[in-house]
Amino acid sequence: MALTGIQIYKHLPKTNCKECGFPTCLAFAMKLSQKQVELEKCPYVSDDAKALLVEESAPPIRKVVIGTGEKLLEVGEETVLFRHEKTFVHPPGITLLVEDTLGTDELQKRVKQAQAASFERVGQQLCLGLIMVQNISKDKDKFVQTIDVTQQNTDLPLVLASSDAAIMEAALEKTAGLKPLIYAATEDNYEAMAALAKKHACPLAVCHSGGLDKLTELADKVVGQGVNDLVLDPGIHSLGTTVAYLTQIRRAALKKSAKGLGFPVMVFAGPQGVDAQQEVLRAGVYIMKYAAVIVLRSAENWQLLPLFTLKQNIYTDPQQPLQVEENVYKIGEPDENSPILITTNFSLTYFIVAGEIENSKMPAWLVIADVEGMSVLTAWAADKFNADKIAKVVNTCGIKEQARNRNLILPGAVAVLYGEVAELLPEWKVMVGPREASNLPKFMKEQSV
Amino acid sequence: MPFAIPKETYNGKINSVTVGKDANTVSLGGISTYPFLGFEGQSQASIPIALEVWNSAPLDWPLALNELYGDVYADPVKWALTCQDKYKADMIALRLASTHPDQGDTSPEDAAQVVKQVLEAIEVPLIILGANHIEKDAEVLKACAEAASGYNCLIGKAQEKNYKTIAAAAMAYGHYVLALSNLDINLAKQLNILLTQMGVKEERIVMDTMSSSLGYGLEYSYSVMERVRMAALKQNDTMVQMPIISDVGIEAWKAKESKVDEAAWGDTHARGILWEATTAVGLLMSGSDALIMRHPEALKQVRKTVADLTSVEG
Structure with a gap:
């Protein structure tokens, strides 16, 4: 276990001599606990304290x-x-x-x-x-x-x-x-x-x-x-x-x-x-x-x-969700007339949406926007998955070259972006998809008739 | 100096829930340790596993399952008996899939009729599952609860938006409530509180904190269940001390890795079974007390692993 600043401070000389470059021993201890400075900077720390601190700060399981x-x-x-x-x-x-x-x-x-x-x-x-x-x-x-x-x-x-x-x-x-x-x-x-x-x-x-x-x-x-x-x-x-x-x-x-x-x-x-x-x-x-x-x-x-x-x-680090790369992904074998959907690059979002498109048995293009691995609603709330981002990805990802149709399906959770996206992508017919991915197969079937 | 075995001290216990009728009952939960740590308390002796049966022929099940059940798809009673007698399921989970408005929209009365027929035919306990449609499930499960009166079934899944009708029906006809929450310990706890406030006894609730397939969010289900178990066993939070059941098959067989022929991934049949079994073992290791599965060979493999996990040398 890493030591806290207070625990380290107990073993320092507590003279506030400033020779380490910090105003107080406590400030130095805090930096030590964050591993932003070496213990060697303190000229007065005792050998016993040094040995103890090295021992204590050693990783509990050796690499x-x-x-x-x-x-x-x-x-x-x-x-x-x-x-x-x-x-x-x-x-x-x-x-x-x-x-x-x-x-x-x-x-x-x-x-x-x-x-x-x-x-x-x-x-x-x-x-x-x-x-x-x-x-x-x-x-x-x-x-x-x-x-x-x-x-x-x-x-x-x-x-x-x-x-x-x-x-x-x-x-x-x-x-x-x-x-x-x-x-x-x-x-x-x-x-x-x-x-x-x-x-x-x-x-x-x-x-x-x-x-x-x-x-x-x-x-x-x-x-x-x-x-x-x-x-x-x-x-x-x-x-x-x-x-x-x-x-x-x-x-x-x-x-x-x-x-x-x-x-x-x-x-x-x-x-x-x-x-x-x-x-x-x-x-x-x-x-x-x-x-x-x-x-x-x-x-x-x-x-x-x-x-x-x-x-x-x-x-997988629970703090850093797996992310899919920003790109156009083929689901099945889409052709130039296949539907085009867009969503975010959180790996689960991608997997769920891709899975439901597969379930529809209709080949499609899936455009993935890099929003730092957030789900659709979270990314929308954080203003990462906004109309500008969507327009930019659609214009740069290569979908325009790969597909001839200009029908773009937005996730239902960001229906509010409809007007703005339609404005930024005038040559596209923007549609709002279902809120839940599980309704995609039904939605896609209805669209195709 | 001899090595002192570092043991966890637990302050709570998972409720024991017994479903089924007469001599044909199955118990879930009742443990007082993190999964399979028998050296420091009462851990799982076995894991009850249900096989899944539908009231209508599934259109999206893969070849590996169609080969096994194709002949009995048309007859839920035969299908349930196959699972009970041939594949030795501990329970049957009857999913009333065709009641979903998009999957046939069949009536609650139809569903209740099937429930009745299946109950009369089988001996093992029955889990009655809706089609995961908020409004329709409430109607369907209400009718089915009545039809199953006296059989002590587990019925659900009750969710935040439809729990009232389902819980009321479960109480009226002596069933257990299966409560579904969406991958969040606080939501799981809140739903249990709402259910108990309605009068459902704590020991008549089983939780599904949302299962995910291997490769498709398993780690989220895993960590939520670990946190739920910590709260239940360490903090003694009685509102999360309900046993957990995981709906494994429906998730695992959605994954393309379980069913798509892809030379680089090796034998499809063996891979599919292992995908379901690995998902199941992942959920068991994080806190699940019972499973709903689809492939009998996967069930068998999981049983073997559980037997091996529960065998500890002196």
Whole structure:
């Protein structure tokens, strides 16, 4: 939790010496709490106070970076239990597991498919976050070779999984500089794994399935070895138990009551015996309930689309609604005589209106005006969706070139704008549509007769 | 130092509502924790799921559903029995779709007749739903409440503009009121207050705080339900302690992702079922106590997930 100005002030010298550039220690403390100034500006703050403030202001859940380059995955830094309290920050990395016992052809096929699985939704590109290569064979060469083939077919960051430190060492040499996640330090091998993580500057997963007591203890030991970028794995349990663990870890981390739990958490959605549908539903639960890395055994597109969509929904900032780009959108296959409707760029408004046009089974053009993601009524009240804006969008969006007809349907909620819009767009026949999108199919059918 | 399990302390409880007749009842709610956190109190033991039946053949249902129900569309009784016997629904949700002025405008008497026939045929509890038309629903549900007298049905949805008629009919004939509000905790609370001021008992109200499909506003429904549960369980606000039912199928099968053939999205059939199931699980994780669904395979998948969520190792 971030400290308040008053809490910080208690630890400052309270001499109001002004050397920090602020008139009083309290003013300085306020700026500190807003992170607009560095503590270093105060020459007199005691070392104890400094250590305490650094500790206190550290994020409750450490940020961990897996991989490098464009597709690196950042997890951690979460600050709330419920998304409406602020927002969830880093969407989890959905991860495909491949084993080093797969034949090369099958491996290539799966990795290529994972690499290609990508969907555009409301301006965001949704795709897998990681690929996990698991050493089942216990054979060093086979593992390294599998990693090699995987790397040739994807630029997604990797998770390397082997319980054998010597095999892991060979794999890390193969992936030097790419910062894969090492999976995993256990009770038996944590010293060797921690040494590897340190040497190769890689994040390290810590796994203990014997409960959170044991997991915290092990994480503390690994931190004691000098490795700080950890990802916790509470092991494979029933969905109910895993949700309890995920909830307890998040709560403990936010309250800072257990130091060894202030890290992102990874879970396996598809242990043996879980079918393809259940794997997705479990993964969905883990998206909602705080997991940062979610490992799947199967990743077909029909599974990934719902999962990625859920991830996008849950991780949307409640204060910043998703927005659709200002443009002309085709609903169905409209031609130059198809009806033309206009609405705002709040993603839900767009989806609902587009959905109802689809329900009408009549192809149409939908013009979207950028009003900073507000719904029609809100944007109208804020004077963002006004006659000037509507006229400007209609004139510049390209609809005039794409359609020959000049009939424009306004949302019923802004019927009051009718006169002004008609005046600003003299060559158009402006019509007022229904107030509720659900009445659009009926309205459009009536218009077409 | 052993790890101290951080437990939430709750000050309130969700009402337990039991609908249905004689030995064939189903209970909703009755829990005292956030969803599925059995380690700190009474959480869900199971989730009752209704399958949706219409009083007229739906014109806009996708292939995946037409394949299953096409043969029984013409006969709501057969349709309801199929859902009860073949697909093991816990309840039947009968939507009187054709009463909508734009969808046939059939009469309240017709609707009441269908309600009567379905009730005589099925054993599981019945949810009676209007066609989401303020004025017409009031007329239709009034007639249906009378026809269903003695069956302890859940009827609705009562909204701010028509709750009086519906609530009065529910009270007169011993039913439970399903109260619909529009994605806002204050509106949900206000409607419950209005209903109780009319004399409806708190434990005879079930809420629908507005369900949305995955990809089409799910996050709004999700956060409203989380906030409702906080108010109910932490602040002990008795006016939001009613169980929540989510109308999943009608929303999920509107989404094009659930029904459109698109090579890049993978198998349409499997995707559609998963779209409905994922929507359902999303709503359950944020506070829903019961569901209205359409596809029996989606129902089955959700039941499996719930069973897994409620199984906690010692």
